Amino acid sequence: MGKNVPLRKCLGCDEMLGKKGLLRVVRSKDGDISIDLTGKKSGRGAYICNDKECFEKAVKKRSLERALKCQIPAEIYESLREQIQNE
Numbered sequence: 001m002g003k004n005v006p007l008r009k010c011l012g013c014d015e016m017l018g019k020k021g022l023l024r025v026v027r028s029k030d031g032d033i034s035i036d037l038t039g040k041k042s043g044r045g046a047y048i049c050n051d052k053e054c055f056e057k058a059v060k061k062r063s064l065e066r067a068l069k070c071q072i073p074a075e076i077y078e079s080l081r082e083q084i085q086n087e
Helices: 052-061 063-068 074-086
Strands: 007-009 016-018 022-027 033-036 044-049
Touching: 022 063, 022 074, 033 074, 044 052, 044 063, 052 063, 052 074
Parallel strands: none
Antiparallel strands: 007 016, 022 033, 022 044
């Protein structure tokens, strides 16, 4: 039997993908929002494909804000945009 791969849904394209191929955005208990490159930070997480079109779709639909149940500062969107361009 093979090892079970954790699947997560991308907020942009709504596809179920392996956790490793996605970027994770986390809202901690304090309300701080950050990009989780390790995938191990505690808090409420939301996942987005490492794809520019997917990211723009998620921003347009405001799905990050809905998933994390809070307002997302513009700096977070900017750092996500940079992260995706660097990949």
